[in-house]
Amino acid sequence: MLLSNAIHPIIHLANKLIGLFPTIESTYLIFNSENKINAIQDSIALNFSSEELFQLQKVRATAVNYQWVRPEDFIATNVTSTFKQLKLTDEFENRVLLLHFTSPFDQLKDTIALTFPLNATFFSMRKEWSALNTDEKRMIGELIHKIFQAEYQEYFSFHAQLNALKHYYRISGTKTVNKNIPNPFEQFFKITITKTLIEKSTKHGVNFSLTEKGFQSLALFCANEKLDVISTIDKIISLSLLIFPQQNEIELDETLIEAALFSTNKPADNTKENKEIITISVDKTTLLLDKYESAAHRVQQQGLPINGKNIGAFLEPKISPPAISDAIKKNTERINRLFIENSTKWMSIRTFLKPLREIDLSIKINAQKRV
Numbered sequence: 424m425l426l427s428n429a430i431h432p433i434i435h436l437a438n439k440l441i442g443l444f445p446t447i448e449s450t451y452l453i454f455n456s457e458n459k460i461n462a463i464q465d466s467i468a469l470n471f472s473s474e475e476l477f478q479l480q481k482v483r484a485t486a487v488n489y490q491w492v493r494p495e496d497f498i499a500t501n502v503t504s505t506f507k508q509l510k511l512t513d514e515f516e517n518r519v520l521l522l523h524f525t526s527p528f529d530q531l532k533d534t535i536a537l538t539f540p541l542n543a544t545f546f547s548m549r550k551e552w553s554a555l556n557t558d559e560k561r562m563i564g565e566l567i568h569k570i571f572q573a574e575y576q577e578y579f580s581f582h583a584q585l586n587a588l589k590h591y592y593r594i595s596g597t598k599t600v601n602k603n604i605p606n607p608f609e610q611f612f613k614i615t616i617t618k619t620l621i622e623k624s625t626k627h628g629v630n631f632s633l634t635e636k637g638f639q640s641l642a643l644f645c646a647n648e649k650l651d652v653i654s655t656i657d658k659i660i661s662l663s664l665l666i667f668p669q670q671n672e673i674e675l676d677e678t679l680i681e682a683a684l685f686s687t688n689k690p691a692d693n694t695k696e697n698k699e700i701i702t703i704s705v706d707k708t709t710l711l712l713d714k715y716e717s718a719a720h721r722v723q724q725q726g727l728p729i730n731g732k733n734i735g736a737f738l739e740p741k742i743s744p745p746a747i748s749d750a751i752k753k754n755t756e757r758i759n760r761l762f763i764e765n766s767t768k769w770m771s772i773r774t775f776l777k778p779l780r781e782i783d784l785s786i787k788i789n790a791q792k793r794v
């Protein structure tokens with residue numbers, strides 16, 4: 424998923440927030456753009472050391488969507504994610520709103536930090552800052568995040584569609600489909616696809632039709648990748664409307680279908696030979712991580728913080744936090760390898776369990792240095 428030269432959504436959202444709240448004192452943005460971490464303070468791009476990058480990534484490793492903190496707890500020159508819990512009587516000191524949005528590049532949070540003045544106005548609700556209570560701030564944080572979360576996600580969806588469009592023009596006229604779909608599936612797909620196309624034609628006011636090769640390509644893709652037919656057709660139709668705007672009839676051929684679905688194709692498994700020779704030790708480490716991750720999910724379901732103490736309490740048999748740390752230390756090299764090979768697995772423990780979070784952040788920092 425490439426952004427090319429397009430403005431990153433975090434910058435775009437920050438500009439909109441400044442327009443919505445013109446009294447904002449300062450902004451601080453932390454975001455991943457094509458696997459490169461960026462930090463911008465009040466429209467000025469910042470340079471940072473490896474240690475500062477580590478601190479930035481700690482902020483992005485949060486599990487929450489928003490939070491209110493004090494200005495001194497979020498300082499541009501010394502960013503920290505160790506925010507103090509204030510007493511209710513000190514709530515007015517929390518006037519920096521952190522908005523977090525999950526990045527599709529690394530699953531950590533792109534962050535916007537907004538510092539509000541003491542006489543801030545929210546949606547015509549004018550109060551002295553000290554008069555805003557915790558519930559009102561929670562409402563404001565949830566509302567702002569909800570409004571802008573959809574726009575953040577739509578941005579990446581739109582650019583994925585643009586990439587599909589570029590791919591369409593690259594492969595147009597160069598691909599053919601010469602495979603046949605197994606007969607037992609053919610009737611099911613024909614009925615489902617025909618019914619769906621009729622519904623979409625009515626909805627969009629466009630007569631959509633499917634070529635025979637297009638049918639073969641679509642049916643094979645859905646069967647092989649186990650995809651939902653209706654949502655898959657939605658993706659194809661969205662691209663077709665982008666390529667052929669203001670047309671009353673659109674024919675969906677195999678080239679258009681491949682362009683719309685190419686990003687869904689799984690990349691070739693170039694590590695197959697390596698996986699065949701993975702040692703028993705790595706297999707045991709995988710089981711260890713699976714066990715910790717499962718315990719972390721149970722901890723989360725109970726509304727408890729994910730940490731070594733609580734994970735240990737939910738293991739069978741129960742073990743102490745030092746025992747968890749010792750097991751991780753003894754398997755650091757193998758865990759490092761597994762984290763690199765499985766970038767989206769064990770997300771709970773690699774985000775919240777400190778020894779694993781440090782390994783994960785180290786991997787990301789090393790990857791950043793190679794960019």
